[in-house]
Amino acid sequence: MKKPWLIAAGLCSVALAIVLFCVIFGSYTSMLRSKNRINAGKDLMVAACMDQLDLVPELVSKSPENIPGPKISQIKENVTQIQAILTRFQASDAPLAPDLVAAFEDTQARLAKDMDSLTAAIGKTHPLSTKMEDLYLKTIYSARRYNKEAAYFKRRKSIFPGFLTARWFNIDHLDFPLIDLTCFAPWGLK
Numbered sequence: 498m499k500k501p502w503l504i505a506a507g508l509c510s511v512a513l514a515i516v517l518f519c520v521i522f523g524s525y526t527s528m529l530r531s532k533n534r535i536n537a538g539k540d541l542m543v544a545a546c547m548d549q550l551d552l553v554p555e556l557v558s559k560s561p562e563n564i565p566g567p568k569i570s571q572i573k574e575n576v577t578q579i580q581a582i583l584t585r586f587q588a589s590d591a592p593l594a595p596d597l598v599a600a601f602e603d604t605q606a607r608l609a610k611d612m613d614s615l616t617a618a619i620g621k622t623h624p625l626s627t628k629m630e631d632l633y634l635k636t637i638y639s640a641r642r643y644n645k646e647a648a649y650f651k652r653r654k655s656i657f658p659g660f661l662t663a664r665w666f667n668i669d670h671l672d673f674p675l676i677d678l679t680c681f682a683p684w685g686l687k
Contacts, residue, residue: 524653524662531650535673536590538643542676543583545636546605550576550583552632553612556625560615568611575608592673602680609633609681633681640676647673 553576557569582601586593612633616626650673653659663669 520658521662524658525666528650528653528659528662528668531646531653535643535646535650538639538646539586539593541639542636542643543586545632545639546579546583549629549632549636550580552629556612556615556629559625560618572611575604575611578604579608592671595674598674598676602677606680637678637681640678644675647675
């Protein structure tokens, strides 16, 4: 004769195994989707920054002649530095290096101040100024999206079952640094 408690225990263990399987692999796929959204946000930010940098020479050429030459050469140097950093951002799907993020924030902050002074010199209502402002807002939006997803990934890695899943699937070493949005000031953060 079959024992009813043995059948109940067997059914409960099968049900528990199914639930654990769903929780673990659900957590894993959630982390992978988050990683993909982080990379998409990074790609959007890089594309917006590149569009903005393509507009800088035209903005410099439209600026009044009272802007000193050293200021123009400093702007060109900042553009070159940001382009090199953005190229390294695009190079891989690995998390951004914290030192590159810090260099990007520093250079972007200097460029944002210079662009603000140039757009003020040609007039805030000039079509080129409004286009530059739109590109900066697009860059800020994509950087916020990147930051939101990076914070979500970090949070998922630190709570149950994410910390177990991250350790089991060897994604606990991934650390996506946040980008300080004040580097885009004075655009959009007024």
